[in-house]
Amino acid sequence: MDKKYYPTIGLEIHAELKTESKMFCSCKNDPDEREPNKNICPVCMAHPGSLPVVNKKAVEHVVRVGLAVDGNIADFTEFDRKNYFYPDIPKGYQISQYKYPIVSGGRLDGFDITRVHLEEDTANNKHDRGNFSLIDFNRAGVPLMELVTEPNTFESADDAAKTASSFAKELQLLLWYLGVSEANMEKGEMRVEANISVSPEKGKLGTKVEVKNLNSFKSAERAVKFELDRMIKLWEEGKQEEIVQETRGWDEAKQKTFSQRKKESSHDYRYFPDPDIPKFKLHELFDLEKMKKELPELPAQKRDRYRKDFGIKDEDIESYVNDPELGKWFEEVAEILKDKNKIKTASNYITSDFAGLKKADSGVKMPAAENFAELAEMASSGEISSRGAKDILAIIVKKDDSPKKIAEEKGLLQKNDPEELKKIAQKIIEANPKIADDYKGGKQNALQFLIGQVMKETKGSANPAAAKQLLESLLK
Numbered sequence: 342m343d344k345k346y347y348p349t350i351g352l353e354i355h356a357e358l359k360t361e362s363k364m365f366c367s368c369k370n371d372p373d374e375r376e377p378n379k380n381i382c383p384v385c386m387a388h389p390g391s392l393p394v395v396n397k398k399a400v401e402h403v404v405r406v407g408l409a410v411d412g413n414i415a416d417f418t419e420f421d422r423k424n425y426f427y428p429d430i431p432k433g434y435q436i437s438q439y440k441y442p443i444v445s446g447g448r449l450d451g452f453d454i455t456r457v458h459l460e461e462d463t464a465n466n467k468h469d470r471g472n473f474s475l476i477d478f479n480r481a482g483v484p485l486m487e488l489v490t491e492p493n494t495f496e497s498a499d500d501a502a503k504t505a506s507s508f509a510k511e512l513q514l515l516l517w518y519l520g521v522s523e524a525n526m527e528k529g530e531m532r533v534e535a536n537i538s539v540s541p542e543k544g545k546l547g548t549k550v551e552v553k554n555l556n557s558f559k560s561a562e563r564a565v566k567f568e569l570d571r572m573i574k575l576w577e578e579g580k581q582e583e584i585v586q587e588t589r590g591w592d593e594a595k596q597k598t599f600s601q602r603k604k605e606s607s608h609d610y611r612y613f614p615d616p617d618i619p620k621f622k623l624h625e626l627f628d629l630e631k632m633k634k635e636l637p638e639l640p641a642q643k644r645d646r647y648r649k650d651f652g653i654k655d656e657d658i659e660s661y662v663n664d665p666e667l668g669k670w671f672e673e674v675a676e677i678l679k680d681k682n683k684i685k686t687a688s689n690y691i692t693s694d695f696a697g698l699k700k701a702d703s704g705v706k707m708p709a710a711e712n713f714a715e716l717a718e719m720a721s722s723g724e725i726s727s728r729g730a731k732d733i734l735a736i737i738v739k740k741d742d743s744p745k746k747i748a749e750e751k752g753l754l755q756k757n758d759p760e761e762l763k764k765i766a767q768k769i770i771e772a773n774p775k776i777a778d779d780y781k782g783g784k785q786n787a788l789q790f791l792i793g794q795v796m797k798e799t800k801g802s803a804n805p806a807a808a809k810q811l812l813e814s815l816l817k
Contacts, residue, residue: 346576347543348501348569351492351536352452353551354512356522357462357483357529358402364461364484365393365436365618372528377477385461385482387432392617395420397626399484402521403443403459404623406486408633409515410454412447420459420618424611428476429464436461437487439612443623450511450641451504453491460485465529486522488512492536494543498569506562509533514640514662526556533561539572539584547572548584552598555591564591568598643668652681653688660692667691673710678717687717694734708737716744723804726796729753755804759811762795762803766811769794780816788812 366384661668
């Protein structure tokens with residue numbers, strides 16, 4: 342149909358925070374613990390009479406996230422009880438935040454942020470035991486940050502799905518740079534939920550569906566795309582009343598969403614302030630100005646600096662932003678080279694050739710910045726050919742050494758002596774009279790063959806541009 346439909350999505354992302362202990366007790370916060378129910382105590386098991394004590398480091402982590410996204414840090418905040426009964430919540434309620442979150446407002450990667458608050462994670466249900474389930478409480482009570490975005494309206498389902506995945510990646514990067522969370526989606530340390538609706542009128546929201554617990558960026562993108570396509574199809578068939586407010590899951594095997602339960606509203610949880618936890622005045626508890634100044638360079642800031650200082654490709658910048666260790670090495674190389682063109686050459690070799698070698702062999706190491714810079718200098722000046730640079734790189738990632746020394750030992754320095762090259766070129770022409778005649782007759786490809794023969798004769802040490810110029814001159 343020609344009618345246009347406007348998808349709207351809002352995101353809710355949970356991330357387990359990196360702290361020594363859990364949110365309200367002294368049990369170890371260890372996402373790698375394999376023995377079930379080892380890191381538990383009366384507090385996280387909700388034994389009668391046990392009382393929670395707030396983990397200050399977890400609160401500080403959320404404050405830092407708020408400062409990084411330019412959000413407003415609440416002066417007054419409190420914890421609430423979110424009442425619902427599931428086997429993984431032994432208290433019958435989850436300690437969370439409702440009316441007074443730690444952070445409100447802010448912006449990240451094209452999304453306005455509604456709030457960032459702190460709560461406790463639930464236990465882990467194990468449903469792979471046949472006809473019964475087990476519960477591991479190691480995760481119960483782990484500090485969990487929840488970030489909620491404002492809804493964003495898009496022109497197409499594809500745009501909405503890609504933007505949702507992009508935002509989740511950017512948030513994961515931010516959490517890494519701040520050092521507040523490992524945010525490993527495979528381990529469940531970061532989970533994405535998408536609130537999705539479709540409307541034929543721009544600016545008007547349709548019935549909202551929540552797709553929960555998306556545990557990879559690809560799953561997030563595919564689930565949002567599938568659900569939007571499902572909704573649009575129902576609209577096109579005049580069956581929009583079949584879109585109901587509900588929670589849906591994502592079936593990775595079938596690549597489709599499925600209905601889980603009717604969506605609750607906030608009043609269904611009967612939020613009320615937790616009487617066992619004191620209120621907090623965060624502006625008194627933390628020096629916000631000092632914390633803001635102490636924030637590390639964030640991913641968006643690093644991108645801007647790399648564009649301004651180095652002028653390299655956006656794809657290269659993303660490689661360095663996603664791998665800070667690689668970025669640090671690149672900057673050391675750039676500091677030695679100074680010249681932007683040479684820096685671009687170095688970056689090309691890092692993100693293509695070096696990255697390819699490392700992917701093929703985990704034993705590959707970054708050579709000293711001085712040696713890699715020397716390699717880039719030699720390649721930029723024409724002292725070695727592109728092929729020679731690749732061969733030298735394959736050596737120095739295994740045994741770090743001077744590229745100039747290796748080039749001399751392996752005979753890889755390009756021959757730029759005009760007289761010597763002229764003799765070689767003349768020899769090649771005399772050995773290939775038919776090819777030379779073909780070139781004179783207008784066949785340009787014949788020249789490439791002759792250049793190749795010069796390169797072969799010199800074992801790749803001739804400068805291809807100089808060889809080309811000499812051959813053209815001799816064949817006039």
